[in-house]
Amino acid sequence: MSITIENSCTIVSASDLDFGTVGTLTSQVTSSSTIVLNCTTGAPYTITLDAGTGSGGTTSTREMTNGSETVSYQLYSDAGLTQPWGLTVSDDVSSTGTGVNQNFTVFGAVPIQATPSANTYTDTIGVVVTF
Template sequence: MLNLFKKAAVIAIVASAATLGAVGSQNAFAATSKTATFDVTLTVQDDCSIAANPLDFGSTGVLTQNIDQNAGLSVTCTKGTPYTVALDAGTATGSAISDRKMGNAAGDAFVSFNLYRDIARTQVWGNTADTDTVAGTGDGGAQTIPVYGRVPTQNTPAAGAYSSTITATVVF
C-alpha cells in the first residue's frame, strides 16, 4: 500500500510540475508585437454615364395627324458635376436637327420626325451647347430625362419599317 501511496505522490508531483512548467512556459515564451498604420485613399473624379431607351412611334396608316411618344435617358454623374445632354440628327440620309428623318431599309423613302426637350414639343433637342441641349447637375444617382418625340402630319411614304439611330451624348 505504501508503494501505491508513493506512486500516487510521484504522479501528483509530476502533474504539478508539468502544470507549472506549462504556465511558466507561457510567460517565458510570451510574444512581442508591434503595429503599423496605413492610409486608405480614393480620388473621385467628375464622371458621367448615359443610357437611352428606344422611342417607338408604333404602327400607323396614313400620316394625317401628329403621332406623339416619349422615351427616356438616364444620366448618372458624380455629385455636383454639371453636365449637358445633346442629341444628334440621326443616321437616316438627309436628317438635320431641325428635321430628323427615319429611312426605310432601301434608303429611298423617309418619315420626318423630331425630338423635343419639352412636353409641348416646341423646343427641338439638338447638340449646340447652351442653345438646344439639356443641362443638369449630378446628384450621384441616376437622373431620368424625358425625350418627347413627334411624327408630324406629312405625305405618307410607302408602307414599310422606318428607323433612325440617334446618338445621345453627355458632356461634363
C-alpha cells in the first residue's frame, strides 16, 4: 500500500461579516468574521480578498450596495485596522499549513460618511487561496 500527499488547501468556512444595524454613519462601525482553512502540513500559502461585487469597489475602498446607493468599507488583517487585506503581495496574508483547521480573522470598518437611505446594503467578497 502507498499514499502520495500533495500540497492542498481547502476553505472550510467563511463567516459573514455583519456590521449590524445603525441609524447614521457619523462614527466608525467595526466588525469581524473568520475564514477557516485546512492546508497540507508545511504547504506555504497566501490568502487574498478581492474587491467584491459592489459597484465601483476596489480593494482600497470596497462598497456595499443597494441599487445605486453605496456604503463604503474596508477589510483588514489586524485588529488595529492598519493592514488592509486585498489582492497583492503587499496586502495579502501568508501562512504555512498545519494539516488541521487554521482560523484567520477578517476585520472590517465602515468609516464616517454621508448616510444613504434606510435599507440593507450588501457585498460579496471572493477569497482566493494560492499554494
